[in-house]
Amino acid sequence: MPYNWTHADSAAEGDAPRELHLWPHQSLPVEGYVRFLALTAVLISVPLLPLLGSFVLWGLLPFLLITLFGMKWALDRSRRDRQILEVLTLGPEEARLERTGPRGGHQSWHCNRHWTTVQLHAHDGPVPNYVTLRGGGREVEIGAFLSEEERKALYDDLQSALRG
Template identity: 30%
Template sequence: MTAGNAFAPEQQVPEPTDAELFSALLTPHRSLNQTGFIVLMVVVSGVSFVGGIASWLMGAWPILGFFGLDALAIYWAFKVNFRRARAYEQVSVTPSELRLRRVSHRGHVMEWIFNPLWVRLDQITHEEFGVEYLYLVSRGERVAIGSFLGPDEKASFAKALTAALLAARRGPVLNPI
């Protein structure tokens, strides 16, 4: 039983949502995938094993342990590298907000919400290397963005984000029929 002025579920009007002007998922670049890692570890382990056995046969048996430690250190370094690659930054721009969501490799989430009318993108550029740092600045708050990107990637991202901020400042475009 419903009240006289209640809407039936099929008659409810959906809430107006802001159209997303820009969305980007920034992830750290890793040049070695899981398959490459397995192949590399097989090669390193094989070389360490052959070198260790050769040293052992020549009478330098302690060298066998050091070869094993080297292979273990390489394995550990790559595992740390792969774990750090799980971090990402998610940036989205709508006419009413710019949202930056940063997730660390441990899963810690930090989120900033800015008004696109008041935020600006600052770039620190080196004449030889290109864009070194990107910051979102709004009302005295300064947040670094895309710190793990290369200079060319930062420049491309800055160009796209600046265009999205300009579109948000222009406001919605009405297209009458």
């Protein structure tokens, strides 16, 4: 699951704030990124071997390089757009949600923990099983980038965490 619960260090376990860290799934690790680009470069250059020493090679080479750099740009853009971190802190009296977006944008929400409710919108949200937190006069989304099954599990986890 692309989320996990942690306990902040505190003197007593009962009043220790709990933190939930959520992030989008990254399907292509750095090693896979490098291997994919290297393999693509090799596969693009294999058909060029018979053309070594001819002027046709110089006519095709710019287009192949543009293709390779275009693929690198698209993968880099996808990676940057997935750099999201949501941190839900459940203290003894307060619930706080901090969201850091892909371009460094920062959003926060907080309210009294005892008035915080979690809701699962099965069909009327932008995605199926849309999870929101309500409290302090506002309703905010949490984990919209998770898969449908992960949002269901998140809803159950949040309900039990807010009760306890």
